[in-house]
Amino acid sequence: MIELRTPAEIEQMRPAGRFVADVLAQTAAAAHVGVNLLELDALAHDLIRRRGAESCYIDYHPSFGASPFGKVICTSVNDAVLHGLPHDYRLQDGDLLTLDFAASVDGWVADSAVSLVVGTPRDEDLRLIDTTRRALTAGIQAAQPGGRIGDISAAIAAVAHAEGYSINTQFGGHGVGRTMHGDPHISNDGRAGRGYPLRPGLVVAIEPWFLETTDEIYTDRDGWTLRSADGSRGAHSEHTVAITDDGPLVLTAP
Template sequence: MVELKTEESIDAMREAGRVVARALDAVRGAAGVGVSLLDLDGVAHEVLRGAGADSPFLGYRPRFAPVPFPAVVCASVNDAIVHGIPGAYRLRDGDLVSIDCGALLNGWAGDAAVSFTVGRPRPADLRLIEAAERALAAGIAAARPGNRIGDIAHAIGAVGRAAGYGIPDGFGGHGIGRRMHEDPGVPNEGPPGRGMKLRPGMVLAIEPMLIAGGTDDYTADADGWTLRTVDGSRAAHAEHTVAITADGPRILTAL
């Protein structure tokens, strides 16, 4: 079931979204050569703690997971697509990093992700990140009343495919509200004009994921969480929480 949020509820979700945006900004600012992924998780944890927010990631255990997620961010490096567990790995010059973070504040959730490079960037990585951000912007632009979920999916997929990138099958965005994951699912590719009709009050986490090698294949690490490209190519992930309003899409996780 899809819950339509009131204007007051969307304003409350915006406050949770601000916390997510500040956490991602702090993590990006702290990332550098020699900094560990655990350090970055600690930076995000401090932002959430300072705002009086909880993490919807920490302790989260969906059906596929062998263990609860042990951190407040997903930290995915280079060939890791999503769901990377922060560990002792220290960032190296040229790494491509994707950070996904959520917050629960006063009963409402926010969820967003950003990809960036550390040290001297590879031009190919910058193009990949830019394409993920363009795909996200296209998906957001399609999140208008009267459109359908398929219009968002088609907009994202069209950008990714035109740039020559792969799109991991079966992974995409989702509804969000009182919980981090709610109905409906939001695919990252599909035919336009299909799926649930978008209505004011719906709130969606829109999150394209792109694979540089052009294939859609992925594999899971032994930790049961981290997804990696099969061909070893790099991946990028971009995400915002977006409210559908009568005036158009409203991004709730921008700074």
């Protein structure tokens, strides 16, 4: 069911957005060569405890997950692009890391993701990350009251296709509110003017993610991490956005 939020409720969601942005900033700053993914998860867990927030991931067990996630942040490295389950791995020079984090503060959820290169970057990785960021900006700009969900999808796809990337549509954006994942689904490819109307009060996570040379993925044997079918790298950018009478409001802006 799609729920619309009042202006007062959107204001109540701001602390969750600020907290999620802050946790991503702190974990990204801690992601150096030699740092273990479990250390990043422990940092995020400590920040949750200190804030009195609640993890959206630790007990999360949807149909596509092999078991409850058990960690509080997604850490996807190189050919992993979504749902990266933190494990005993030390970051190496040149790794492409995506951090995806969602938490609940005072009963309201925010969700966001960033990709970065640890240490020495490859030009191909920087281009891929930049494309997801520009696609996110385009998607947010298209999230105007009176528009349609397809406007967001088409704007994201236009940026990806201009750079020669193909698009997987199995996973995409989604509604956000009292829970992390709700309706409507927002594909990263679609036709403008189609889909659910963008009404003031709609709060969604917009999340373009692309792989360097494929749009096919498979699930790692950990039962969670989604990897590219050909071993190419992936990047992912995401913000929680409220549709208002004045246009899109990014709740997870740094």
